Amino acid sequence: MTEGTDIRGRIEELRERIRYHNRRYYVEDAPEVSDAEYDALYGELEALEGEHPELVTADSPTQRVGGEPLEGFEQVRHAVPMLSLANARKLDDLHEWDARVRRLLGEDEEIEKLRYVTELKIDGLAVSLRYEDGRYVRGATRGNGTVGEDVTANLRTIRAVPEGLSDDPPGVLEPRGEVYIPLDKFDEFNGRQEAGGKRPFANPRNLAAGSIRQLDPKITAERPLTMFCYGIGEGGEPYESHSSALDALKGYGLRVNPYKVHDSIEGVAKECAYWAEHRESVGYQIDGVVVKVDSREQQRALGSVAKAPRWAIAFKFEPLAARTRLNEIIINVGRTGALTPQAMLEPVNVGGVTISRATLHNEDYVREKGILVGDLVVVERAGDVIPQVVRALVEERTGDERPFEMPKVCPVCGEPVSRPEGEAVTRCVNARCPAQALEHVIHWATKAAMDIEGLGEKVATKLFDLGLIRDVADLYGLKAEEIEPLEGFAEKSAQNLVRSIEKSKEQPFSRVLYALGIRHVGSVTASLIAERFDGDDLLAGVTVEALTEINGVGAVVARAVVDYFALEDNRDLVRRLKDAGLNLEKESAGPQDGPLAGKRVVITGTLSRPRGYFVEKLEEAGGTFTSSVSKNTDYVLAGEEAGSKLEKANSLGVPVLDEAGFEELLT
C-alpha cells in the first residue's frame, strides 16, 4: 500500500467515525464519547486535510455544520446561516488568528479601528428566535446550519424568551443564542431524578438539548432552561457593531451574554487565560471564550469560510476528560443510606485537578455502560459536576477484567440492604449504621445545620475512629482532655472545639430538626414544622394528617417525618439530645423564617412597580435587601435595563430572577 492510499483511508475512517458521533451528539443527544475524544478525532482529520488539501471534499465534516434536523419537527430554513466557530486551542493560535485578521483587513486605518469582543462560550444548544413587529413568532434549532427544527412552542416555555419585545425593535428580528441549564439547577434536577429512582443525565448540555427537542412542550416546561443571546440573524443590519447589537438586544428585554471589548489581542489573550483558570466560578457550563471582531463592516469584509466566520474564533479550554485505569469499585454509604458505587482510579490529571475517584451513580449505570473492574476508562469533570466515569474502552481489554456486583449487605454495618422496586438506588436502612452516623455528624456540624466551627470531615472521622463518638448526641459529652491528644490538636484548639459544640445548644429547634437529616426535610420545611410542633410533640408521635395541615408540607415530607420518629433508635437519639440540653422548643413564626429567610437579594432595573414594593415583599418573606452584587448574593431580581448588576450576577453565577420568578419564591 502506498502512503497516499493509507492517508486517504485514514481520512475516510475519521470522517465515518466523526459522522457517527455527530449523529449521536446533535441528533440523538446521547454522545458516546467525551468532547475531548471527539475533538481529538476532529483535530486529526483537520490536520490531515491541512497537509493534503487535494483530499478535502465538500461533504467532509470539517466543511459542514454538524447535525441534521430531527424527524418529527417541522423544518425551518435559516435565511442567515447559523455557523459554527473555528477553534483556538492555545493562546498562540489566537495570535495567529489576529495576524490573519489584520492581514485581511489590510489598510492601516482599518487596523486602527479593530476592536475585539469576548464572551464566555456557553455549552448548550444554539437556537434562533424570530420576532415580527416585536412579537415572538418562531424559534428554531441550528440543525445543519441552513435547516433547523421548529421548536417554537418549546422555546416559548422559557422565561428568558419573552412573548413581546420592548423598545421598538426592527420589524423582523432574529435574536440568536444558547439555551442552557445552570449547574445548580442541573444538580437539583438530577437529584430529583435519582430520588425518584430515575436515571440521572450525564451533563447539562445533553439535558438542555434533549429538553428543547421534545415533541411535548409540557416536558420542556418542566426543565430548568434559560437562554443567553449572543447575536442576530435576520434583522441585524442596522447595528454598526457586535457590541451595539448586544446592547440593543438587552434593551429589547432579552437576556444577553455579558461581553467585554478589547483594543488588542493581548487583552483578549489575558481574558482567555483568566477564564481558563476561573471556569468553575461560573454558574453554568462553559467550554471556552468566543472572540469576535466588533465592527460589522469589518466582519463583512472578512467574510466566512464553509463552516465558520473568519471574524470570530472560539478559544477552547483544556479538556476536562482523561483516560485512566479503574482499579477497584468501592461502595460509599451516604447519610441517607444510599449505596453509591465509586470508581477508584489510577490517579490522573483532569484539567489541572488530580482525580483518583469518580462516581458510577448506581448499579444500573455500571451495567448499562458495561463497565468492568480493571477496565481502561474515560473520566470527565464538568464544571461543578462531580467527576464521573463516562465509558469503558472495550477495545483495550486484556481479559483480566471482572464484573462488578452490588453487595447484598451494607459494607459498613453488615446489615442487609434493600432496593425498592422501580428505584435505581440501593439503601442501607439501619439507622444505627456507622457510615450514616459519620456522614450525619458531618452534616450536623455544617453552617446551615448546627454550625459547629472546627468540626469538619477530618475531625469527625478521627473522633469516630478513636471511638470517642458513635452518633451526634455523643458530641455533647466530649471533653477537651479527650480531644487534645488527637493529631493536629492542642490544648487551646481542643477547648475551642468543645466550646463551639456547647454553643450549638443555643441553636433554635428548626436547626436541630434540619440537622437530624430526616429525608426531604430541608431548612425551610424544618422551620415550618418547628413553628407548629415542639420536640415532645414529635417524640410522642404526630400523624401525617397533622403535618400536612401545615402550609408548605406535603405528604412525602410528612411521611418521612412520621417514619423517622416511628423508629425507636431515632427517638432514643432525640431524647438524648434533649437530655444534653439542646433546644427543642416550638418557634414563633416571624419574618426571619419566611421562604426567603436568610437570603440576600439585590433588586435592580426597571420593574412593573416601585422598587419599595418588592423590598417590602422580600422582607416579609424573611429576606434581606442589599444594594451590591457579590458572591454572597443569593438572587438578583432584575427588571428591564438592569445593566452592570445583572452582568456582575451573571459573571458570578448568581441566579437572576424576573418578577414572576421572584413571586414564585414568595409562596
Ligand SMILES: NC(=O)c1ccc[n+]([C@@H]2O[C@H](COP(=O)([O-])OP(=O)(O)OC[C@H]3O[C@@H](n4cnc5c(N)ncnc54)[C@H](O)[C@@H]3O)[C@@H](O)[C@H]2O)c1
Ligand atoms: N462528544 C461528541 O460525540 C461530540 C460530537 C459532536 C460535537 N461535539 C462537540 O461539539 C463541538 C463542535 O460543535 P459546534 O460545531 O457546535 O461548534 P462549537 O461548539 O465549537 O462552536 C459553535 C457554537 O458555539 C456556541 N456558542 C456558545 N457561546 C457562544 C457565543 N458567545 N457566541 C457564539 N457562539 C456561541 C453556539 O452554539 C455555536 O453554534 C466539538 O468541539 C465537540 O466539543 C461533541
Ligand SMILES: [Zn+2]
Ligand atoms: Zn449500613
